[in-house]
Amino acid sequence: MARPIWSGTLSFGLLNIPVSLMSGERRTDISFRMLDARDNTPIRYERVNADSGEEVAWKDIVKAFEYDKGSYVVLEPEDIRSAAPESHDAIEVEAFVQASQIDPRYFEKPYVLVPAKKAEKGYVLLREALSATGRIGIARVVIRTREHLCAVMPHGDALLLLMMRYPQELVDIDEYRIPEGKGADYRITAREQAFSEQLIETMSGDWDPTQYQDEFRERLQQVIRRRMKDKGVVRREDEEPELHENAATNVVDFMSLLQQSIARKRRTPAQASATGSDAPQSDGPAKKAAKKVTAKPAPKASTKAAKAAAEKAAGAASKRASRSDSSPAKPARKAVTKKRGKVA
Template sequence: MARPIWTGTLSFGLLNVPVSLMSGERSVDLHFRMLDSRSNTPVRYERVNAETGEEVPWKEIVKAFEYQKGSYVVLEPEDIKSAASEGREAVEVKAFVEADSIGVEYYEKPYVLVPGKKAEKGYVLLRETLKRTGKVGIARVVIRTREYLSAVMPRGHALILMLLRYPQELVDVDDYKIPQGAATEYRISPKEIDMAEQLIASMSDEWKPEDYRDEFRDRLRKVIEKRMKSKGVVTPPAEDEADMPENAATNVVDFMALLQQSLASKKRTPAKSSAAKPTRKTAAKKKAAPKKKTPAKKTAKRAPARKAG
């Protein structure tokens, strides 16, 4: 059983539903290793200092931003964490929009939201309401250290969290030379359009994803099998399923009262399970802030200068 990426809450209005964030995709790529053709031994990628040519151990490697050619500012792990949202392990819905108002170019990566113990009622309530209204929830979610924009939408019996691209990540199609105007401007006759419509009608079918396979991968696997002199299957040890904490939203919560309060106040509260964590993190940030302001300016130099032996 796959491990959850995190266990936290899905919140909308004053309702908090314990959930686990699970991956919604699996990798089926065939992975290759680079070998030395002279001896068929694996080739390693090493972390090498650009000036000395010496290998650099992981403990000596830091992250830096190159703000101009050859000049860097070094960032500590705490600096990156401080930029992340305080609402970790939570999907807090900020608004509901029409499902068809989001262009397909915004959709990026799927995850599955799995309800926690005794949290089925709140989960089903949101799922069925989204189905009836044709809406999707727009939320922010932190996965590992990065914050993403996302859409919460019903899919069958499940709630899917789909990562969305920000507008800044998309290329404006006007940057490319795209033919504009009516079909007549390109000497396309009504008869040609009719014939094209007939062709599309003759090729029309229902969308059945199971009918499609990665044929390149299948053919490549056959090539690999022909090359193999021996076969072996390695089965990884079973992973323990993470326990889901029982918290705020269970099947005995007075959902009607929470819904009425949400409508009356029109306020959205952060997930209860994450309320305690930000308090400690915020206090830690305030204590650490004075120490980082002065060093941050001094580190605006070349990264190699940090290496002291």
């Protein structure tokens, strides 16, 4: 059973609900240990004095704020505690707002609020009231010594607590160069706009998070398993980078791309299985075109080169008796050698 991160009461008005704060996410990152390449011994870090290089014990370490380069002011634990709010054991809801009014950028990390025994009635009461009104609670909670802005919202049978960012933690979008104005300002035609909307409708569906997996993590796990099995060097297979000819630039034919995209999305699974995989077929014409451009002229060029080499070789052979070897004759000898190699 997972241990609670925090325990206290969820308060709004005069109603207090005993709850525990449980983690709402699970880290799946693959962690690595750093080893000494010479003998595969794990590396460990030590807290050392920057001047003397001697290790410093935890009891001798203090926190300080660097207000200027090389200048510090030391803060005692009492100083930090004095800045924290007095209430450490309550999530106090300060207001209820429409969820649609909150910019998604403010939401940061999810937690699950679990009611204590015999506190289910108040828990369900708040959950149902929030669901009926379509609102979420804005509150503050102190974890350890840090005060966090948070939101309380219903999710199925549970109440979630989402940590939120303060406004000063967000970057003002106006700091970046973002295209302003309407589509007409960028020569977007009504037909392009209509096809874009049609493509969106064609690709629309219900949100299914199970369709999305951490593919990098899965591939990395496969590499690790191969390494453990082979106990040797695992070389990455060379893969030629895929050329994306349909990159969306300002000069690309948007109408052509949109029509192709809609046509692909309209294909049913039955059609795809009957005609084979769509992806290879879509790439087929490009590959054939490449062969016509590069592969077919190559034999002609090589045949002409062979004939020219043979003629030069014959001319050189007839004049060998009267002429000494010169620089123009060297390529002829090389050509003869290549021709003999082909005959052999």
